[in-house]
Amino acid sequence: MPRFMSDSDVVDRVLAHIEHKTTDRGTEVWREPVENYRSQERLERERAMIRKLPMPFCPSHALKQAGDFVAREAATTPLIVVRGKDGRARAFVNACRHRGTQLVSGEGCVGAFVCPYHGWSYGLDGGLLGVPHSDGFPDMDKLEHGLAEIDTIEQNGLIYVVQEGESASVAHLLDDLPTLFSSDQHIFKQGEMSIDGNWKLYLESFIEGYHIKPAHGKTFYPFGFDNLNVIEFCGPHSRVTYPFRRIEKLAKVRPAERDITGSVTYLYHLFPNVIVSKLSHHMSLGVIEPLSPSKTKITFYHLTNPTEINNLDAACEAADRDLDFVNETGQQEDIALVEGIQRSLHTNANQVLTFGEFEPAIVHFHTQLAQHLTTD
Numbered sequence: 001m002p003r004f005m006s007d008s009d010v011v012d013r014v015l016a017h018i019e020h021k022t023t024d025r026g027t028e029v030w031r032e033p034v035e036n037y038r039s040q041e042r043l044e045r046e047r048a049m050i051r052k053l054p055m056p057f058c059p060s061h062a063l064k065q066a067g068d069f070v071a072r073e074a075a076t077t078p079l080i081v082v083r084g085k086d087g088r089a090r091a092f093v094n095a096c097r098h099r100g101t102q103l104v105s106g107e108g109c110v111g112a113f114v115c116p117y118h119g120w121s122y123g124l125d126g127g128l129l130g131v132p133h134s135d136g137f138p139d140m141d142k143l144e145h146g147l148a149e150i151d152t153i154e155q156n157g158l159i160y161v162v163q164e165g166e167s168a169s170v171a172h173l174l175d176d177l178p179t180l181f182s183s184d185q186h187i188f189k190q191g192e193m194s195i196d197g198n199w200k201l202y203l204e205s206f207i208e209g210y211h212i213k214p215a216h217g218k219t220f221y222p223f224g225f226d227n228l229n230v231i232e233f234c235g236p237h238s239r240v241t242y243p244f245r246r247i248e249k250l251a252k253v254r255p256a257e258r259d260i261t262g263s264v265t266y267l268y269h270l271f272p273n274v275i276v277s278k279l280s281h282h283m284s285l286g287v288i289e290p291l292s293p294s295k296t297k298i299t300f301y302h303l304t305n306p307t308e309i310n311n312l313d314a315a316c317e318a319a320d321r322d323l324d325f326v327n328e329t330g331q332q333e334d335i336a337l338v339e340g341i342q343r344s345l346h347t348n349a350n351q352v353l354t355f356g357e358f359e360p361a362i363v364h365f366h367t368q369l370a371q372h373l374t375t376d
């Protein structure tokens, strides 16, 4: 599987594009039926596909010590992902084995999970520890009543869940992805939001730079370029590089001494439904969760950049400023556009949405999606 280019090669490619007034482009125009954004049946198939693939659930940083857990739904399955005493991250269906009650919500740190209904308790490895008045269940085998476990993969600084099937059969999809989050980063903010738009519309807004000038004329464009991107693929995943104008200064710096930090935004799309962005002073992970064909929830984790951990307060402050700028400006512009598209999808104005040669990461996404849905 091809790897993403080195920072130095990205700089060279961007500088060449600036000089020649070009950009990376694809060779295919893709027409995606609007019905694929409207259909409940299609959404069910997409969710079934997500359940079979390694889906990033949270950064490793979210589970720092034994007992740290995150509980939320992924592709309609309520999950608990927890760090065990042995350091391993495990995932369980968030359902008590007595009568199915959810054990926890949100996140926290526990020594054991105790069901709020009748008090059955489970260890961090999912094993059933205790049953109050256990003589009421004379035939029960405790070993068979541990929490239902699903596979996890911890790699690239992320914890992935594989809800159906074995992780070994899909782990190759993560081959050659770079380390995205390292141990010298810090989660400085997290949260969630929902938007009135199909999950794919939201995802698509991140992975092309063809819209920078018209859509972000007063926000991102003054610092960047219109339709000037480096676009790369790594298996089903992609990376879109958005250069800032200040990258031109690197033309005068010897390649071995160039530091790309602050000169580009890297936007990784981890197929199918996760984005990771690396900006000047922070990185973000966004898990895009379809709630319905027209409603989407996004869970965010925002982390400081790796090199700035020595002065954590300053790093958090810089990261916060960076994030505010993105969230309060360009992100709002994108969400307004996405929700606007959503409001027209029920009309017959478009039978298809068209993605041209300047939107190849979206074409790659739909190609991969079609393939994975067909092989289901």
Ligand code: FES
Binding pocket: 096, 097, 098, 099, 100, 101, 115, 116, 117, 118, 119, 120
């Ligand atoms: S449902 Fe959990 S203890 Fe009864």
Ligand SMILES: [Fe+2]
Binding pocket: 205, 206, 211, 215, 216, 330, 334
């Ligand atoms: Fe945008």
